[in-house]
Amino acid sequence: MTMLMKIRDKFVVGVCNARLNQFADMFEPTLRDDVLNHCYIAGGAIYSLYNLKRPKDYDIFCDTPELTNRILQYLGCDNVKDKILRYGHATYNGVTFSDNAATIGKFQFVYKFVGKWLDVLAEFDFKHNMYAVHCNKVVTLNNTTNRNYLSTKKLTFNTLRPRDISGVLLRIPKFVGRGFFITKKEHALILEKLNTSDPHEISLIEKYSKGLGY
Secondary structure, eight states, rough: OOOHHHHHHHHHHHHHHHHHHHHHTTTTTHHHHHHHHEEEESHHHOOOHHHTOOOOOOEESSOOOHHHHHHHHHHHHGGHHHHHHHHHEEETTEEEEEESHHHHHHHTEEEESOOHHHHHTTOOOGGGEEEEEETTTTEEETHHHHOOOSOOOOOOBTOOOOOOOHEEEEEHHHHHHOOOBBBBBHHHHHHHHOOTOOHHHHHHHHHHHHOOOO
8 A cells, every 4th residue: 555545544433433433523422422332434535535535425334233213313313213104204302313334414324224334345336435444444345455446537336246237227327527537348247137927126227227328
């Protein structure tokens, strides 16, 4: 790892630790300590910070279902469960809940995926998002010193991800709008994973196909 990479890693870790502390400060003391011990930041914020950009938000994940439920109860999710089921989202005491996450200002507590960072990172669609801060280190799958995907604007698909391929395709324009690009070869790798017999996949593509140009 080069000296520049080490400096950037230190910066990313420092900011993420500070933000996780801010998130933890929202809770009562015992719960706060558990949040600091079992939650971590992963995803796009790592990429932004590594490239000295201000993240739009911070995705926070938890490694245990039990603590995830305690956090959601503290935030008031139980009070709006019916609305979430009916409308897909609901707001309670300034917290916006969806079927994926609870949003509080710049923080998104993601409860769609719960587990150790290795398992959660495997769920991301593109490899530039497959980084986390854990135990005061920037970590990624297979090789914890690999920063290649943090240093490029090229979209690289996570070929181990078997689900929601239509969603991956529909997110490409969002990334392109942020300055990323995708090769035809990479696009083909994504299409190879598409299950054309899955009604959910096909219905999404039919609904949004006109907006897929880039």
